[in-house]
Amino acid sequence: xxxxxxxxALLSICVVLAGCSNDNFTIEGxxxxxxxxxxxxxxxxxxxxQKVEVPTEGGRFLIEGTSxxxxxxxxxxxxxxxxxxxxxxxxxDLKLKGTLNHKYLIEMKGSEVNEDWNxxxxxxxxxxxxxxxxxxxxxxEEYVAKNGNKIASLALILFxxxxxxxxxxxxxxxxxxxxxxxxxxxIKAYSDIKALTKATKxxxxxxxxxxxxxxxxSLTSFMPLRGKMSLLYFADKDDDRKxxxxxxxxxxxxxxxxxxxxxxxxxxxxxxxxxxMSWKRTLRGEDTDWQHFWAxxxxxxxxxxxxxxxxxxxxxxxxxxxxxxxxxxxxxxxMAIADARLIKxxxxxxxxxxxxxxxxxxxxxxxxxxILNEKNRFNNKTAKLKTR
Numbered sequence: 001x002x003x004x005x006x007x008x009a010l011l012s013i014c015v016v017l018a019g020c021s022n023d024n025f026t027i028e029g030x031x032x033x034x035x036x037x038x039x040x041x042x043x044x045x046x047x048x049x050q051k052v053e054v055p056t057e058g059g060r061f062l063i064e065g066t067s068x069x070x071x072x073x074x075x076x077x078x079x080x081x082x083x084x085x086x087x088x089x090x091x092x093d094l095k096l097k098g099t100l101n102h103k104y105l106i107e108m109k110g111s112e113v114n115e116d117w118n119x120x121x122x123x124x125x126x127x128x129x130x131x132x133x134x135x136x137x138x139x140x141e142e143y144v145a146k147n148g149n150k151i152a153s154l155a156l157i158l159f160x161x162x163x164x165x166x167x168x169x170x171x172x173x174x175x176x177x178x179x180x181x182x183x184x185x186x187i188k189a190y191s192d193i194k195a196l197t198k199a200t201k202x203x204x205x206x207x208x209x210x211x212x213x214x215x216x217x218s219l220t221s222f223m224p225l226r227g228k229m230s231l232l233y234f235a236d237k238d239d240d241r242k243x244x245x246x247x248x249x250x251x252x253x254x255x256x257x258x259x260x261x262x263x264x265x266x267x268x269x270x271x272x273x274x275x276x277m278s279w280k281r282t283l284r285g286e287d288t289d290w291q292h293f294w295a296x297x298x299x300x301x302x303x304x305x306x307x308x309x310x311x312x313x314x315x316x317x318x319x320x321x322x323x324x325x326x327x328x329x330x331x332x333x334x335m336a337i338a339d340a341r342l343i344k345x346x347x348x349x350x351x352x353x354x355x356x357x358x359x360x361x362x363x364x365x366x367x368x369x370x371i372l373n374e375k376n377r378f379n380n381k382t383a384k385l386k387t388r
Contacts (some may be wrong), residue, residue: 019204023066024065024090025064025092026063026086027062027073027086028061029095030060030096031059031099032097034100036056036057037056037184037267039053040075040077041065041075042073043067044067045067045068045071066090067089067185068089070185071089071185071186072087072159081327082103083103084103086110086381087186089116092152094108094109102125104128105125113152114160120140120143134241136160137161137162137207141169144156144177148176151181155186159175161173188310207307208322209221209222213293213296214282214291214294222293225321225322225323228342229319229337229341230265230267230317231317232268233314234295234312235271235273235313248269248331251338252289254338254344255338264343269288269290269291269292270293270304271294314327
């Protein structure tokens, strides 16, 4: 008995010391009906996916983790059944108490976001327990309408709202939030945590057609089967695009065609930001020849989410039948794969392709000038008629 008292006295001291540190976060809890089985936790930080398993004694446990920015931490029992979800970052100290049989009535004390989020679950525990999805959705919509300045509203939308497939309504809710209530790290955590539900990255899947919107705001599809290799560049307006575009431009002209003119490499630039006007202005300034698309909903877009894209800039390379042969952030890796699989154009062929592009640009410029001249002549005639 004395040994146990000493052990938990020491644990309490550790919790106090950890709570004073800005280098980690702590979750101290008591789940009274968990017995002596361990508790598991999973979350995503700057280093990637983190999984923790800690022992319990009389249902008591202590979890320590580290995340510079807000992240969502999921707690599970030894059967991998979800106990609860909380939002943590370094410096946070959370205490919770409850039972597995009434997990939506768990008590929490700690940061404002966790207390707000948990109070919502407690107030609506009957809907959660009965899996009354429509009522939970309605309550979340009502809460968000009144609490647009709270991070708990974002947590509810991302992690409890069951109507995310309704992109119009989901965007309406997200757009109603104050900027300070939308930590970018939580948006990323949504996709990363969702990816954890897949046992492995399903890179064995074949992508025949990828639906996105084009520059004319029309829904269309990118078709990997039309090229020997396809490179998807997932982008955001805040990315440093210049060096990426320069490298992709070189890549495009190095491997675009075989000497016979057969297409080898397709490149698709897929914008994940909501500001389409800014995106179109950016494209006009870059004047690139590959395909350009916009993914409605960003990382929550069904196609993007299905492809496990959780950040930008990010690249996925597909072969001629739509298999994934690379995913990640390394352009050097992409160039190495292209070197190994594609026939590089000669300098003469590249010069010819660029010369063709310049001629097309000059033709477009002259046509624009012709139209402008015609418009000016028409305006001048109209002005003369008015003065008579």
